[in-house]
Amino acid sequence: DRIARRQDREFAEFRKRLKDNERFKLDDGAFDDATYAAIYKLVEDGYVGAFGGPISTGKEANVYEALDHDGGDVAVKVYRINASNFKQMRGYLEGDPRFEGIRGDKKAVVLSWTRKEFSNLQRAREAGVRVPEPIAVQRNVLVMELIGQEGDAAPTLNDVDVDNPETAYEVVREYIRRLYDAGLVHGDLSEYNLVVYDGELVVIDVGQAVTIHHNKHDEYLRRDCRNVANFFARQGADADPESLYDYVVEN
Ligand code: ADP
Ligand code: MN
Structure with a gap:
């Protein structure tokens, strides 16, 4: 007491x-x-x-x-x-x-x-x-x-000059694919939820990420691919939403 x-x-x-x-x-x-x-x-x-x-x-x-x-x-x-x-x-x-x-x-x-x-x-x-x-x-x-x-605290990708958009795009592409292989779709992926630190890209804000059991997971994945590909295309990388999506879901 x-x-x-x-x-x-x-x-x-x-x-x-x-x-x-x-x-x-x-x-x-x-x-x-x-x-x-x-x-x-x-x-x-x-x-x-x-x-x-x-x-x-x-x-x-x-x-x-x-x-x-x-x-x-x-x-x-x-x-x-x-x-x-x-x-x-x-x-x-x-x-x-x-x-x-x-x-x-x-x-x-x-x-x-x-x-x-x-x-x-x-x-x-x-x-x-x-x-x-x-x-x-x-x-x-x-x-x-x-x-x-x-x-x-490190800046988000929208706040930095991207030196090498092709390489950065490849890294993020791989992240989306690995997440998907692990049964997850981020659901809010964009330049605002990627932090740049020490030469690395770090994915943040995964609270809303859904498993592939969610009935809208495919819609969310397509939206993530759109956000990411469009961002990197604006930075000059050879990126488009459809080929990113295909890369992520192909086995
Ligand atoms: P939300 O966008 O839902 O408010 P986030 O998880 O994206 O929440 O966090 C908001 C901001 O806080 C991010 O944009 C980033 O700048 C910063 N932030 C979040 N987590 C970290 C972390 N682990 N290390 C450094 N900065 C972070
Ligand atoms: Mn956020």
Whole structure:
């Protein structure tokens, strides 16, 4: 009992520290108490030490830089429980054998979505696709490798000059194919969800990625191929959506 009271007090202090942190003021109330509790658990478990600033504040999630307990860099993605587009999010869970029978309410959808991003990162990694290494997931909070350096997160492909579009295109083509061979379709692949760091292209934002069981997986794959091929064609590469699609699905 005394221990429980002490833990409550420590948690209250932790929450206050996070709330008072200037950098978190940007979150415009996205964090409910349960989200603070999830972050607290990640701190207690040693995955997160100190928080840095936000890298991105999006519609569904905010991404922060943080340090782990050894002073290594991590990225922390916090999904909004109050995501306004949770009905759309729910659609991306359909048919996925990993999330069969989950409840359809907002909270259940967002929590599954967070776990889905974690397990998609794992699966992509196993398939040989360069993605941030998944580190921990707690409720609506995902901890992963930070691509780039603390204070200097790596840019996305749309924000850099592409020196060698042919080579970069070949790499992304191979990523899409490997994902597909592993039964996954990214579903939101474009120059905005590819990070460039240290001569490497890193695929991010795999929360919406669906398995090939999803009844729209082919439509999503064609859309990914269109986005990617059109981007690289604009950069001067010999790329078109149909031949990219054919390359990905041929065995
Ligand atoms: P969303 O687009 O749904 O808001 P993303 O996962 O694409 O979420 O993350 C938003 C932005 O945060 C990305 O465009 C990228 O700039 C940055 N980001 C996300 N994950 C990482 C990471 N692991 N390392 C570095 N930057 C990241
Ligand atoms: Mn994104």
